[in-house]
Amino acid sequence: MQVEAPNIKKWNVIYPVYINSKKTVTEGRRVSATKACENPTCIEIGDCCSYLKVPFAIELDKAYSRDFMQRGRVRVLLKREDGSLYNTDIGSKKQLMLRVAELIPKHHGRTKKQEPANTSTATTGPSKSGKGGKKKR
Template sequence: MAYLTTNDANKERFVCIYPVYINNKKKRAEGRRIASEKAVENPMCAEIRDVLTAAGMSVYVENKTHPRERDAQFRGRVRVQLKQEDGSLCQDRFSSRDDLMFYVAEMIPRLKTRALQEGGEQQRGRRERRNR
């Protein structure tokens, strides 16, 4: 994870992604920016960071809260370097903030931590049905 100093923080090259932007449990008025069908359930800042780091993007996490977010559980935002100093894209597949958000929303459900959580919930549900 890269941390930037004030000298190399060129805000035009970095974009912010808050978890609320891709949370399907939020309404557009609450800050969601992509369609709820493409969004993910309750994403965490660390998950966004992990997905973008694995994609080879330069990211860092800030301890900030979205102005419309009331739940401290979803605290944090991820800053992602979208463009290089010369203005060219860091990666051709990510030409905009929307491309980043759609990619992250698609990849978070594939994380091992998410798969383990869902597997545990399925096992718990089976046990509860058997015990009835």
């Protein structure tokens, strides 16, 4: 349900940092670490918004102001022009962030990535014996 509208600048913005459990509050996280998810992407947030029937637009060329290496953001529209909600379960930006953070660990892209890792066996490399580390000066 990705919608292009001329008034997209008035939509709410969600950066992946807002729901990243690896970040601190000072780095930009806005939900509790226990409810946040690990390293979300804009695409995953967009997929969750689509699942929740909330109009969204992904802006990959934008960067988070506190960390310009963090690329991308998602714009969401919670209310219609008449003031009614698109999804009656989600009344605020905070509620949307919490629901998205719940859904991302179940995202099909993440579950597919984890399956091969569980079936493979870890092999240990050759152990180093003898000298190693820094050289003496």
